[in-house]
Amino acid sequence: MNRLWLYLPLAVFFLLLGFAAYQLSQPKDEFVRSAMIGQPLPNFTLPAAMPGGQGVSASDFADGQPRLLNFWASWCLPCVAEAPHLDTLRDEGATIIGIAIRDRPEDIARFIGQHGNPYAAIASDDISAVQLALGSSGLPETFVIDGRGVVRYQHIGDVRAEHVPVLLAELRKAAR
Amino acid sequence: MTRTLSLAAAALAACLIAWTAVPAAAQDALPPAPYAYRELDDSRQEAAARALMHDLRCVTCQGQSIADSDAPMAGDMRHFVRTRIAAGQNAEEVRGWLEQRYGDYISYRPSFGRATWPLFVLPVLLGLIALVIILRRVGGTRSAVQ
Amino acid sequence: MMAELGLAALWLAAALAILQLVTGIWSMRAPELVAITGAVRPVTILQAVFAALSFTVLLYLFAVTDLSVELVAANSHTAKPLLYKITGAWGNHEGSMLLWVTVMALSGALIAGVEYRLPERTMQAVLACQGFVAAGFYAFLLFSSNPFARLPQPLAEGNGLNPLLQDVGLALHPPTLYIGYVGLSVAFSFAVGALVTRQVTPDFARAMRPWVLGAWVFLTLGITAGSYWAYYELGWGGWWFWDPVENASLMPWLAATALLHSVSVLAARDALRTWTLMLGVLAFSMSMLGTFLVRSGILTSVHAFAVDPQRGTFILILLAIYIGGALLLFALRAGAVAEGERFSVASRESALVVNNVLLTAILGIVLLGTLYPLLAEAFGERVSVGPPYFNLVGAIFALPMLAVLAIGPLLRWRRDSLQRISRPLIVLAAVGGAALVLTAVLFGVGFLPLAGLVLAAVLAVASVMPLSGRNLRRVPLAVWGMVAAHLGVAAALFGMASESAFTSERLVALAPGQATQVGPWQVRFAAVQPVAGPNWTALEARLEARIGTGAPVVLTPQARSFWAPAQQTTEAALATSWNGQLYAVMGGAADDGRWQIRLWWKPFVTFIWYGGGLIALGGALSLAGRVADDLKRRRVRARGARRRAQMVPA
Numbered sequence: 001m002n003r004l005w006l007y008l009p010l011a012v013f014f015l016l017l018g019f020a021a022y023q024l025s026q027p028k029d030e031f032v033r034s035a036m037i038g039q040p041l042p043n044f045t046l047p048a049a050m051p052g053g054q055g056v057s058a059s060d061f062a063d064g065q066p067r068l069l070n071f072w073a074s075w076c077l078p079c080v081a082e083a084p085h086l087d088t089l090r091d092e093g094a095t096i097i098g099i100a101i102r103d104r105p106e107d108i109a110r111f112i113g114q115h116g117n118p119y120a121a122i123a124s125d126d127i128s129a130v131q132l133a134l135g136s137s138g139l140p141e142t143f144v145i146d147g148r149g150v151v152r153y154q155h156i157g158d159v160r161a162e163h164v165p166v167l168l169a170e171l172r173k174a175a176r
Numbered sequence: 177m178t179r180t181l182s183l184a185a186a187a188l189a190a191c192l193i194a195w196t197a198v199p200a201a202a203q204d205a206l207p208p209a210p211y212a213y214r215e216l217d218d219s220r221q222e223a224a225a226r227a228l229m230h231d232l233r234c235v236t237c238q239g240q241s242i243a244d245s246d247a248p249m250a251g252d253m254r255h256f257v258r259t260r261i262a263a264g265q266n267a268e269e270v271r272g273w274l275e276q277r278y279g280d281y282i283s284y285r286p287s288f289g290r291a292t293w294p295l296f297v298l299p300v301l302l303g304l305i306a307l308v309i310i311l312r313r314v315g316g317t318r319s320a321v322q
Numbered sequence: 323m324m325a326e327l328g329l330a331a332l333w334l335a336a337a338l339a340i341l342q343l344v345t346g347i348w349s350m351r352a353p354e355l356v357a358i359t360g361a362v363r364p365v366t367i368l369q370a371v372f373a374a375l376s377f378t379v380l381l382y383l384f385a386v387t388d389l390s391v392e393l394v395a396a397n398s399h400t401a402k403p404l405l406y407k408i409t410g411a412w413g414n415h416e417g418s419m420l421l422w423v424t425v426m427a428l429s430g431a432l433i434a435g436v437e438y439r440l441p442e443r444t445m446q447a448v449l450a451c452q453g454f455v456a457a458g459f460y461a462f463l464l465f466s467s468n469p470f471a472r473l474p475q476p477l478a479e480g481n482g483l484n485p486l487l488q489d490v491g492l493a494l495h496p497p498t499l500y501i502g503y504v505g506l507s508v509a510f511s512f513a514v515g516a517l518v519t520r521q522v523t524p525d526f527a528r529a530m531r532p533w534v535l536g537a538w539v540f541l542t543l544g545i546t547a548g549s550y551w552a553y554y555e556l557g558w559g560g561w562w563f564w565d566p567v568e569n570a571s572l573m574p575w576l577a578a579t580a581l582l583h584s585v586s587v588l589a590a591r592d593a594l595r596t597w598t599l600m601l602g603v604l605a606f607s608m609s610m611l612g613t614f615l616v617r618s619g620i621l622t623s624v625h626a627f628a629v630d631p632q633r634g635t636f637i638l639i640l641l642a643i644y645i646g647g648a649l650l651l652f653a654l655r656a657g658a659v660a661e662g663e664r665f666s667v668a669s670r671e672s673a674l675v676v677n678n679v680l681l682t683a684i685l686g687i688v689l690l691g692t693l694y695p696l697l698a699e700a701f702g703e704r705v706s707v708g709p710p711y712f713n714l715v716g717a718i719f720a721l722p723m724l725a726v727l728a729i730g731p732l733l734r735w736r737r738d739s740l741q742r743i744s745r746p747l748i749v750l751a752a753v754g755g756a757a758l759v760l761t762a763v764l765f766g767v768g769f770l771p772l773a774g775l776v777l778a779a780v781l782a783v784a785s786v787m788p789l790s791g792r793n794l795r796r797v798p799l800a801v802w803g804m805v806a807a808h809l810g811v812a813a814a815l816f817g818m819a820s821e822s823a824f825t826s827e828r829l830v831a832l833a834p835g836q837a838t839q840v841g842p843w844q845v846r847f848a849a850v851q852p853v854a855g856p857n858w859t860a861l862e863a864r865l866e867a868r869i870g871t872g873a874p875v876v877l878t879p880q881a882r883s884f885w886a887p888a889q890q891t892t893e894a895a896l897a898t899s900w901n902g903q904l905y906a907v908m909g910g911a912a913d914d915g916r917w918q919i920r921l922w923w924k925p926f927v928t929f930i931w932y933g934g935g936l937i938a939l940g941g942a943l944s945l946a947g948r949v950a951d952d953l954k955r956r957r958v959r960a961r962g963a964r965r966r967a968q969m970v971p972a
Contacts (some may be wrong), residue, residue: 017638019700127209230709292698310679
């Protein structure tokens, strides 16, 4: 009995070692994921990002139609990379609502002029308020919101070609 | 894989730049949120907000608290914390609000729950083991029990 | 040519490490083969010579900025002050690992050169173990982290060193810390050697003690220096963040502190044998674990080396072999080692046992808190364990530990009674009560800082009590060392509690000419001006701080722009007075011509590092005392032997 105690440090060590080895073999998740999936969109109202544009509020989402909610900014480099794929998504029938973070109207206009405008509406959020409310942690990020205004899916980082079908499938799932 | 990792390393390096950090890649044009770098007028509220900011992880620079980080997102989070506290919420309400959105990871203070109970049970166990070892070693003159 | 020389030296050192392992084991098997037994020590020393040569070559390559070497090109730059060129040699993964094995080889050579108290068989096992561990780290360097790799084409200019590392802190902190980390390998090898030969005696403990003390002194200095470096360089006003990498340096220290005390019990009373061996294994295991955590990038940390999972795998395998092997040996052999005597409740050794167990428990808490996010992640949960957890749970174990630390040194070995020391106990209770009333009534501080302040006062008085009533000139150095180290603990505790309880912080936007108040200081923002350094330009604020109508103290925090690599940093400005530090950081400019200024007044914060220094000084005094005693004993024995030889008629 007494002898068995002596194996305790060894057992604890190999237990820890196993965990460490397992974690090393896993790709490290660098992102902080939102805990809002399955929750209704928190209430918010944001002004239009450009004069003459249309603002965005949480109640807009509860009209039965699923949408993509895209956080981006004109100063964000990966956002340039994802612009053409957002265009594809729009062409495939997705409705994309944009929220520009800490951005200026003239910069947004220039960005859209250069990279096209996939958005049905662009609102601006100067203090990341809606980002925080949604548990979003960086730019760009894209959420799928279903027709009842419930958050269904989060995509972190820029949308690449391979993510387009994933997002379209999520939209279809949200429509059911 | 390697690419993500080097990106992560670059992000960490960017985060290490101290208080006036200017990320080399991109810079947002707007000035920081009003209460990102400004104290609340009520010193008691400011102290409460500050204490909470030290307990919240920056979601951009994940090694740092939002009190220490210069990422714009951390500034917005500080603004959020200060305005909520100024509006009369207490620190636990604000913490709870953020935990609801980002999960337990956002707070440096683990609370007892499904994912964290060993953090609280194991120290108790450790204390008991310590006690047993001490009692077994010490007090040999009293007992003859081996 | 030089890089190849360094690489060749490294290969030779690796080969010699293996030779050291082989001759060590062989000579234990065949003690009659004098050619083999006589070779172990020289081989060990030769290994260190080549490791040191290799490291010197790396220093040279960095000093001359040889841009055909990949490591230099990636981490250095010609337009950098020479000091930072040289210190940059270990400001990266490969260079710091080379420093690691060099220190390991040198400490091996040191034991081979001067340690003659151990039984010869134990000594051979110790050196074999040193060679075995070193061989693994050489393999790591040569196969996955070659510091001497050449570029196909030399670069015209290097990438430069992270500006945060361009500081004297880099010259001091990593080398001292590494001497501490790796110095513990000696304790590890001693423990393994003793487990192999099953000879755990007070003599063994007396031989082991100076090595543990030496490593512990450097570890203490390294952690203290690192804490102060982070405090002034990062510009966040904090001195300890419970970051995984910081915890990685604290854990070996906790284990070494426990080991230091249990080795004393073993030396004085021939008890705690298995416990001491366990701690010997544990201390260096914690060093290696720290290396793994820092370099694998498995945990999220502010201080990260270039992260590479492949290196992580390599170190994990080394960990499995060395720690797993040592723990297995422990499990197999420790049962055969009797634990030794039990103690009466009121005795020095009882107090030391309690302290040892509690220190180990604190180590367990830090280990649990540091690794827990990793465990949770394996189950798909992400949690953070930070300062609030460590402070509270750590304190639950630390407070009773510190209370026992106050009383323990007053007790005698073997058997004592609390009645005998009732007078000092009353004095201590009175000091504690007075401190409690003073802090609780006057300042109304929170529970943990309050407990810290009261304990610090008690501990400060208690730590000098072992000197009372003694002729100070006759007090042995080792006792002075103990007093200094315990007083250092009191000082550091006082600094920590005071910083936590009394710090005032201000974050203000000021235009030149405006003033603000922080704690007792009135701080006027006089002007802002550009300044230039060797590889940076900066904006510098001139702040004039004064208390009441006193003479002003000038602080000049800077916002620096480095150009190689292009990065901005802030240089905090500190004004130190006897009762604390004023800490100023300059932030960005607002549109209206005002500047962000962040100010802290931290009463008695400096005591944290004075305390750390005092603890290290205590260790050094104790080490000097032990070494002097040993030398004296050896001289006496030699004289006795000579006299005996003369008495024998020819």
